[in-house]
Amino acid sequence: MGIRIIKTAAAVIAAIYLAHLLGLHTPNAAGLLAILGVDVTKKRGLQTSFQRLIASCIGLFVAILLFWLLGFEIWVIGLFILLLYPILSRYQLKEGIVTSSVVMFHIFNEQRYSLDLIANEISLLLVGLGAATLINIVYMPKADKQLSDMRIRLEICFSHIFSEIANHLRDNGHVWSGSELLEAHQLVQEALVTARRSQENTLLQEDALWMVYFYMRKQHLDSIDRMLEYVAQVYQTLPHGELLASVFDELSEDVKVEYYTGRSEGKLRLLQDEFRQMPLPVTRVEFEVRAALLQLAVELDAFLAVAKREKKQKAAAH
Numbered sequence: 001m002g003i004r005i006i007k008t009a010a011a012v013i014a015a016i017y018l019a020h021l022l023g024l025h026t027p028n029a030a031g032l033l034a035i036l037g038v039d040v041t042k043k044r045g046l047q048t049s050f051q052r053l054i055a056s057c058i059g060l061f062v063a064i065l066l067f068w069l070l071g072f073e074i075w076v077i078g079l080f081i082l083l084l085y086p087i088l089s090r091y092q093l094k095e096g097i098v099t100s101s102v103v104m105f106h107i108f109n110e111q112r113y114s115l116d117l118i119a120n121e122i123s124l125l126l127v128g129l130g131a132a133t134l135i136n137i138v139y140m141p142k143a144d145k146q147l148s149d150m151r152i153r154l155e156i157c158f159s160h161i162f163s164e165i166a167n168h169l170r171d172n173g174h175v176w177s178g179s180e181l182l183e184a185h186q187l188v189q190e191a192l193v194t195a196r197r198s199q200e201n202t203l204l205q206e207d208a209l210w211m212v213y214f215y216m217r218k219q220h221l222d223s224i225d226r227m228l229e230y231v232a233q234v235y236q237t238l239p240h241g242e243l244l245a246s247v248f249d250e251l252s253e254d255v256k257v258e259y260y261t262g263r264s265e266g267k268l269r270l271l272q273d274e275f276r277q278m279p280l281p282v283t284r285v286e287f288e289v290r291a292a293l294l295q296l297a298v299e300l301d302a303f304l305a306v307a308k309r310e311k312k313q314k315a316a317a318h
Contacts (some may be wrong), residue, residue: 007135008038015131022127025120029106033128036099038136041197045136048095049129055088055096056103056125063104064113072111080104099125143198147210150191154217155256157184161224162252165231169245169293172235181224188218216310223303230299233292236285240278240293243271247300265304272297 015034019027036052039045062084070076081101088094103121110117157180164176195210234241251264275294281287 004038008035008132011035011038011132011135014135015128018131019124019127022123024123024127025117026106026124029102030124030128030131032102033099033125034132037129037132039132042137045133049133051093052096052099053125053129055093056099057122058088058093059084059096059100060103060107060118060121063107064118067107067113072108077104077108099129143194144210147191147194147198147214150187150194151213154184154187154191157181157187158217158220158224158255159252162248162255165227166245166248166252168231169234169241169248172241181228184221184224188214188221192218212310216306219306220303223299223306227296227299227303230292230296234289234296236289238286238289238293240275240290243274244293244297244300247271251300251304260308262308265301265308268297268300268304 011034012031015030016027019030024030033052037045037049039048059080063080066076066080066083070079084100085094085097088097088100103125106121106124107113107117160180161184164174164180167174168176191214192211195214199208199211247264247267250267254261254264275297281290
């Protein structure tokens with residue numbers, strides 16, 4: 001049983017009991033409004049409840065005006081829909097389409113309009129939507145554990161990808177299925193959605209740490225995709241590739257560390273200096289492979305620059 005179902009049941013019970021306590025007419029309608037008011041995040045719950053309240057009040061007065069002018073006829077309901085729904089959509093109040101319709105049908109069923117009926121409908125709205133909003137705010141499950149698990153799984157994928165790149169640079173005949181790359185793409189997309197939902201559940205203080213982290217990993221994943229294009233062009237094993245493989249070995253461990261160690265960057269800098277002192281290629285094949293390795297090193301440098309900018313520095317970990 002999902003937490004949203006439990007919250008909905010609690011909101012319905014609270015709304016109906018409160019409506020009975022206040023002596024409202026058709027108190028069960030407050031339960032229906034509560035069902036519509038429960039949402040997936042605190043911020044979205046507040047926003048949609050406000051939209052539904054405003055839209056329903058507009059719908060209430062439009063319904064009264066139409067029934068007063070044209071009578072309580074079934075075809076007037078169709079006219080109500082034709083007039084109100086486009087207005088609500090235009091002014092970003094479409095979340096209130098259903099609740100405004102509920103209010104309209106209450107008026108139609110009563111076959112009358114009066115101040116006490118208007119007060120009753122507005123009270124039902126406040127009780128039903130208010131109960132749902134309160135339940136939303138009081139309890140919303142935290143996603144930190146889920147996001148932490150996603151982070152660990154993603155870092156394991158990255159580590160395996162870098163190890164596979166190193167294996168290919170040492171032996172261009174090495175075959176890899178690429179399953180970790182597919183898993184990493186899926187994890188990043190799911191994690192960004194979860195992190196955004198978690199952020200929307202923080203009302204008073206923005207907590208964007210998870211969003212920042214997984215957006216960094218999305219940038220890293222785009223960089224890895226480009227790296228693999230260059231790795232695919234390394235169809236001959238060269239000493240340059242074997243040296244670069246050692247950097248990826250280092251990175252396969254660094255990627256799982258919370259802070260930025262700088263080890264991979266330092267090793268890459270030494271390697272780039274060493275590349276400059278090596279003799280120029282003597283064959284076309286060597287030229288093409290070394291060009292791909294050079295581009296791979298440049299992309300790796302960009303990858304590390306993102307990590308250096310976004311990750312904690314080593315001193316912050318003490």
